[in-house]
Amino acid sequence: MAGANGTVLLLNPVQELAVDCNTPTQRYIHKGGDEDIDVSPPVIDISVIDLSSIQTSSPSAEKELEKLRTSLASCGCFQVIVHRIGRDFFALPLKEKAKWSRTAEDTEGYGNDSELSEHQLLDWNDRLYLVTNPQDQRKFQFWPQNPENFRDILQEYTEKIILLNEVVLKALSRSLNLKENCFLDQYGENPNMVTRFNYYPPCLRPDLTLGVKQHADGSAITFLLQDNEVDGLQVLKDDQWFSVPTIPNALLVNVGDQVEIMSNGIFKSPMHRVVTNPKRERTTVAVFCSPDPSRYIGPAEELISDASPRLYKKIKNYVGIFFENYQLGKRAIEAVKM
Numbered sequence: 232m233a234g235a236n237g238t239v240l241l242l243n244p245v246q247e248l249a250v251d252c253n254t255p256t257q258r259y260i261h262k263g264g265d266e267d268i269d270v271s272p273p274v275i276d277i278s279v280i281d282l283s284s285i286q287t288s289s290p291s292a293e294k295e296l297e298k299l300r301t302s303l304a305s306c307g308c309f310q311v312i313v314h315r316i317g318r319d320f321f322a323l324p325l326k327e328k329a330k331w332s333r334t335a336e337d338t339e340g341y342g343n344d345s346e347l348s349e350h351q352l353l354d355w356n357d358r359l360y361l362v363t364n365p366q367d368q369r370k371f372q373f374w375p376q377n378p379e380n381f382r383d384i385l386q387e388y389t390e391k392i393i394l395l396n397e398v399v400l401k402a403l404s405r406s407l408n409l410k411e412n413c414f415l416d417q418y419g420e421n422p423n424m425v426t427r428f429n430y431y432p433p434c435l436r437p438d439l440t441l442g443v444k445q446h447a448d449g450s451a452i453t454f455l456l457q458d459n460e461v462d463g464l465q466v467l468k469d470d471q472w473f474s475v476p477t478i479p480n481a482l483l484v485n486v487g488d489q490v491e492i493m494s495n496g497i498f499k500s501p502m503h504r505v506v507t508n509p510k511r512e513r514t515t516v517a518v519f520c521s522p523d524p525s526r527y528i529g530p531a532e533e534l535i536s537d538a539s540p541r542l543y544k545k546i547k548n549y550v551g552i553f554f555e556n557y558q559l560g561k562r563a564i565e566a567v568k569m
């Protein structure tokens with residue numbers, strides 16, 4: 232397909248595939264594993280944290296910090312309540328969405344999985360992938376102007392997540408009895424932020440396909456606005472998959488590999504995946520926050536002792552390391568262990 236200015240578009244949305252065929256093609260089928268994909272494993276209990284109470288120095292703040300620490304040390308995620316942002320983009324006709332399509336030269340924009348090799352299994356998912364911070368790195372040629380208020384809403388949402396990211400990083404440090412700015416200082420002035428709008432069309436074979444295959448995030452923190460009605464996210468805990476429940480307007484906060492590194496492994500970057508749904512579509516918005524890629528990050532020195540030796544090297548541009556390993560089907564965090 233050719234784009235407006237003659238660039239080659241890599242567009243083969245799953246949404247179109249889902250309309251035209253009853254069963255997914257081979258490229259989407261997960262087989263050779265030990266068992267079919269369990270689309271409804273037990274539901275995991277994930278704490279809802281009151282971030283406003285954490286910002287005070289009351290006894291309830293201490294209780295909330297303890298809840299935060301326990302939650303992140305056991306399953307790597309917690310939830311906070313926010314307001315939804317618009318999700319009408321994927322309902323537009325293909326011709327309209329194609330205006331913001333990813334090109335051969337770029338990772339940003341609208342599209343589905345890039346096909347890097349013949350053997351790669353594809354995710355049953357279309358997405359709109361945009362760098363939102365630092366502002367001077369935004370590529371507006373990929374930012375939809377339809378729905379009309381899309382850019383304003385994304386700007387507003389980004390500002391809120393920047394603040395939330397700061398509150399969360401301070402709370403994480405405090406919950407480990409570290410100085411409040413301990414993790415934030417490793418970030419640098421400007422967090423790097425990428426927003427990924429995910430669209431999962433219905434799929435008639437949820438036992439064989441995955442919306443997103445199993446992975447841990449390469450971010451420091453991920454903020455996920457789940458669909459208000461349709462679940463699909465699962466996390467791996469103690470070698471078992473659990474469904475993450477959807478709480479309307481709740482934001483699921485999970486730590487990514489970079490916080491696992493900064494906390495010297497106390498906080499676990501959870502493995503997670505998304506299953507598909509035979510009847511209903513699902514839309515989510517993930518914001519990945521990471522330190523400035525030119526800065527070195529590593530385990531907080533205060534967490535290292537004879538009893539808990541340093542587990543990870545000092546590294547920079549972890550997101551780069553992450554994608555190199557991801558494409559080889561490896562976990563990047565293994566590559567930065569001592």
Ligand SMILES: O=C(O)CCC(=O)C(=O)O
Pocket residue numbers: 427429443448455457463464503505515517
């Ligand atoms: O859509 C979801 O529930 C999760 C998506 C996800 O894990 C990701 O985009 O990294």
Ligand SMILES: [Fe+2]
Pocket residue numbers: 446447448503
């Ligand atoms: Fe993820």
